[in-house]
C-alpha cells in the first residue's frame with residue numbers, strides 16, 4: 001500500500017493516535033500542533049501556510065506543516081514545523097515526500113525556508129538540500145530559494 005498526501009485537519013482519531021505515539025517517543029511537536037490548532041493560535045491559514053498529512057490506508061503515518069516563520073519579522077521567511085513520521089514508516093521516503101511538498105509550496109511564497117531540527121534529524125535535512133546554520137537560536141537549517149534550489 002502506498003502513501004497519500006493530503007491537507008490535514010488535526011482533529012481526527014487517526015491524528016490523536018499518531019500524537020500519542022510521538023509523545024511516547026518523547027517528541028512534543030504534535031502535542032504543540034494540536035494545542036495551537038485548538039486554541040486558534042495556529043491553524044495554518046495565513047498566506048502560504050499549509051498542513052499536510054501522509055496517509056497509509058486509514059492510518060496517519062506522518063505530518064508536516066509550513067508556517068510563516070514566527071521568529072522572524074515580516075512574512076518572507078517560511079518555516080517547516082511539526083514534522084513527524086511514525087516509527088514504523090521511517091526510512092521509506094515519507095519524510096522526504098512531506099518536506100519536498102512543503103519546499104515546493106514554500107518557494108512560491110517565501111524567500112527562505114527555516115527549521116530548527118533535533119540533532120538526530122540533521123542528516124535528514126542535509127540530504128534534502130538544507131544548509132546547516134550555526135549560531136542562530138531558532139534555526140539549525142535553512143534553504144535559500146533562487147540559488148538553484
Ligand SMILES: CC(C)(COP(=O)(O)OP(=O)(O)OC[C@H]1O[C@@H](n2cnc3c(N)ncnc32)[C@H](O)[C@@H]1OP(=O)(O)O)[C@@H](O)C(=O)NCCC(=O)NCCS
Nearest residue numbers: 083084085090091092093094095096117118121123124127
Ligand atoms: C526525521 C524524520 C522526519 C525522517 O523521516 P523519514 O521518513 O524516515 O525520512 P526519509 O525516509 O524520507 O529519508 C530521507 C533521506 O534522509 C536520510 N535519513 C533519514 N533519517 C535518517 C537518519 N536518522 N540518519 C541518517 N539519514 C537519515 C535517508 O537516508 C534519506 O536519504 P536519501 O533519500 O538521500 O536516500 C523521522 O525520522 C522522524 O519523524 N523522526 C522523529 C521526529 C523528528 O526528529 N522530527 C524532525 C523534527 S524537525
